[in-house]
Amino acid sequence: MQPVVLTRDQHGISRQQISDNALKVLYRLNKGGYEAYLVGGGVRDLLLGRQPKDFDVATNATPEQVKGLFSNCRLVGRRFRLAHVLFGRDVIEVATFRGHHHSVNTSKHVSSRSKEGMLLRDNVYGTIEEDAERRDFTVNALYYNIADFTVLGFAGGLADLEARRLDLIGDPETRYREDPVRMLRAVRFSAKLGLSISPRTEAPIRELAPLLTDIPPARLFEETLKLLLAGQGVETYRQLQHYGLFAPLFPEAFEVMGRGNNRYGRFIELALANTDERIAQEQRVTPAFLYAALLWGPVETRTQEFVNEGGLGYHDAFMLAADEVISRQVKSVAIPRRFSTVVRDIWQLQDRLTKRAGKRPFRLLEHPKFRAGYDFLLLRAELDPRLRELADWWTDFQQANPMERHPVGHHPADRQQQSRPARNSNDNEGSSRKRKRRRPRRKKES
Numbered sequence: 001m002q003p004v005v006l007t008r009d010q011h012g013i014s015r016q017q018i019s020d021n022a023l024k025v026l027y028r029l030n031k032g033g034y035e036a037y038l039v040g041g042g043v044r045d046l047l048l049g050r051q052p053k054d055f056d057v058a059t060n061a062t063p064e065q066v067k068g069l070f071s072n073c074r075l076v077g078r079r080f081r082l083a084h085v086l087f088g089r090d091v092i093e094v095a096t097f098r099g100h101h102h103s104v105n106t107s108k109h110v111s112s113r114s115k116e117g118m119l120l121r122d123n124v125y126g127t128i129e130e131d132a133e134r135r136d137f138t139v140n141a142l143y144y145n146i147a148d149f150t151v152l153g154f155a156g157g158l159a160d161l162e163a164r165r166l167d168l169i170g171d172p173e174t175r176y177r178e179d180p181v182r183m184l185r186a187v188r189f190s191a192k193l194g195l196s197i198s199p200r201t202e203a204p205i206r207e208l209a210p211l212l213t214d215i216p217p218a219r220l221f222e223e224t225l226k227l228l229l230a231g232q233g234v235e236t237y238r239q240l241q242h243y244g245l246f247a248p249l250f251p252e253a254f255e256v257m258g259r260g261n262n263r264y265g266r267f268i269e270l271a272l273a274n275t276d277e278r279i280a281q282e283q284r285v286t287p288a289f290l291y292a293a294l295l296w297g298p299v300e301t302r303t304q305e306f307v308n309e310g311g312l313g314y315h316d317a318f319m320l321a322a323d324e325v326i327s328r329q330v331k332s333v334a335i336p337r338r339f340s341t342v343v344r345d346i347w348q349l350q351d352r353l354t355k356r357a358g359k360r361p362f363r364l365l366e367h368p369k370f371r372a373g374y375d376f377l378l379l380r381a382e383l384d385p386r387l388r389e390l391a392d393w394w395t396d397f398q399q400a401n402p403m404e405r406h407p408v409g410h411h412p413a414d415r416q417q418q419s420r421p422a423r424n425s426n427d428n429e430g431s432s433r434k435r436k437r438r439r440p441r442r443k444k445e446s
């Protein structure tokens, strides 16, 4: 575990590329007499010429010692104890060098493993060499030293980065068993950074994929967002399917689409392509829309089954199906309630959007999630020609009836888009007429 050292003039990282907050933390630790490094993804991304998502710091100071240096510091995590230094909404994560588990007095509070070899506690501290060895991929075992601006690359990380190769440190099977989420990270980094997964790192994934069912649903929710809502959703989704990682995350969705190439699979890819495009245009995206798409197959299928076999009316069948699909899904990947209520709204709107008679369409325009429901219908219509007429009808109907709806449909960014036709349209007199006609009617009604 001797590192390759790049001196200041041998690499392209400059302090201007590092956030002020991260620099503050590094300097303060260093002045306090500790070693302080920018580590992992931050260094990797800078060397690749990309803007890092966040900056993480590694040090030989213990979490308590870090807390002693910063008043704006909180200690978090049990499985993996860390210091968070807070600057408003920006958080710099400071991790103490991790050591080997067998080397010291391993009390259960410091280190523990499950029967499957999963690390339940990882709070044994050590040296930078040991820390590097405990990181997941070689390209993540990179350290930028604030004391002399050198970059240290352990485990061949610098050469792998050069070769665009993603390779686990140590024995892949052991490392996946310690933390099955590393399988998801492999796919994520490969898709996001265009790295190819080395054969030995790739080999055990398919067989070990079911270990993901042991990971708490809340952690998988976070990981799933990083996988599918980071701009490379389509590519990531295909890789998840390829490695058998999609099934343990979304078992119901997997089941209805068999081997991943029927229409529900295509629907998911379409939704992800749509999301990727929004991200490329720097528009915000919400998990609810994506989850609505991921689970649409199971909901449609179950609804039909309840109608055919249970003799229920469509509405009741649908409500039952939606409940069932969500409550089964959250056993694998959590969906926080603030999102699952929107998921339901989007689904429910699909039926309501078919009712075009009388005043109903006008009322529907005011539904807070109308825009998301309509976007979802457009997506469905791309795969199902029978829905095109309906989708076009709603497109025209909105243009003819611009109004101040509750903002926020699919995404907060829709706010402007939604009201724009109303404000800009010179050629839209018909719409204002309709609007006037409508108001008295509604008054009578109430």
Ligand code: ATP
Pocket: 039, 040, 041, 042, 053, 054, 056, 134, 135, 136, 137, 140, 141, 179, 181, 182, 226
């Ligand atoms: P990004 O921030 O772009 O998602 P990252 O590599 O910085 O990528 P983080 O989750 O921020 O990922 O973790 C920071 C670093 O901590 C990683 O680069 C890696 O060295 C280490 N690390 C994170 N998760 C694990 C894990 N499950 N097992 C081993 N090391 C990990």
Ligand code: MG
Pocket: 040, 041, 042, 053, 054, 055, 056
């Ligand atoms: Mg990071």
